[in-house]
Amino acid sequence: MIIQRYMDLPKFVGLVQTRSLYFAKMSAFEDALEGGLTVDDFFKTSNAPAHIDLAINDIWPRAAETADERASRLKSSKLAQSEVSARQFPTPFGSYPRDDAERLFPACREWIYVSCWHQSEYECAAMWPLYGRDKNSVCIFSTDEQLKEAIAPDASYDSLEIERVKYVCHINDSFSGNSLDPFIAKSKPYAFEREMRVVAWNSDLDLSTLPKNENSGLLLGVDLGQLIQKLVVSPHADPWFKNIVKKLCEDARVSVEVEDSAIRMEPVSDIYQAMSYNQSRKPDA
Template sequence: MYVTNPNISLPENPDTIVWKYLDLSKFLDLLLSKKLFMSRSDKFEDQYEGTFSEPTFEEIRKLSENNPEFLNYYKSHREKVVVSSWHINEYESFAMWQIFTQNSEGLAIQSTTGRLQKALEAEKKSKQYIGSVKYIDYKKEYIPFDDMFFPFMFKRKSFQYEREIRIISDLSDSQLSINDGVKIDVDIDHLIEKIYIHPKSENWYKKLVIELVSKLGYQIEIEKSDLESDILI
């Protein structure tokens, strides 16, 4: 279920457009299971995920000199936090297609922050929060640690192109088994507003996606990528 946190910022407009770029297998798994995969925070490619900036780490290190468990707790906590990443953008992103899809057979889910909130109402076992990631200089800038979600809502400036909105959940008190991540219940009709097919995909692939979505009983609008538009001379 979606809950708010005053320390986690989110665009005020619920119609703010967000995207998720993924391959066909992950997309079909989402439609078939009606569950959204959330990755364990320490499994991301960014090794700094869920860690603190240098100024903050120095403060925590001093506080933990007489209490080593204090620092160990922060290290182990990354294994209990799960994340689903979305890209905030009014338009499609050529860069996101390149990074998150392969072999010209990817898809992009278009949604809004408001739709994400409604979609999460289907999940009854755990609480989810939604917030915008802040991009900072990890050598100079300070990350507060008075809220356990703060280290997961900051990333290095090198990742600023991601413009990330993330669904995040702390499963520390849950009995769920977390390997690479967990799947949570979502309302697909609220989650997905439109589907965009990879701009470089072939016609057979476009037809396959349309047929699969229809046979699974979904009435989701499927769009041709804007990057595939005809050239006007």
């Protein structure tokens, strides 16, 4: 599966010089719905609805109820409350009491790290201004398999998954039950991004004892030769920029193809231009 990462020059320089890929923690994302629950999944995760139901139906006195009947009912109610409190909800870090879901579930976003990629065989005009940001920017082409193999093992995580993001309505939709589902989902207005997401976390962490994560993310080492299939230069880049990208790669001893953006192609206007483009066609084109 072909994936792409659009980045400005400082980010690309950082990638090349550190040979590390930046993973942001989920709580740093601007979209507050990322890593959140749908309405249906909140009811499945939190004990609050069950406790409210027990309080309304079992605690208040009933008409014409005898003292013995009330004592028996309250005893049954306490047993039901104990059963409810014993329920747990799953997370990528293990299972925790549902009574603590509203406190602990958001903590997952503090300790799950993400690298976001765009899934497409061709470069995307909309991605350049959104994620390339500066006119002098590049797009890395890779594949999901290359990316996973390129990331070096690290003590910061023991779990790493590459998943296609699911676009959901947080009011009407539900997750499948996989504990990772909320962290590989985004709101439907972002569906145009066609995101592939690399998710890294340490499953041995105990959410109930962890403080707020003071780091904005982490750097994971990568094999650049394995990671980068080719580089495409922004269609808005200055004329000198392509040579800068080539020099950066040469200095880092990364042998990759650096191409101009397809968006920059001039329309075919004469036989010489048509012949020139014909010579550059790939064998399977």
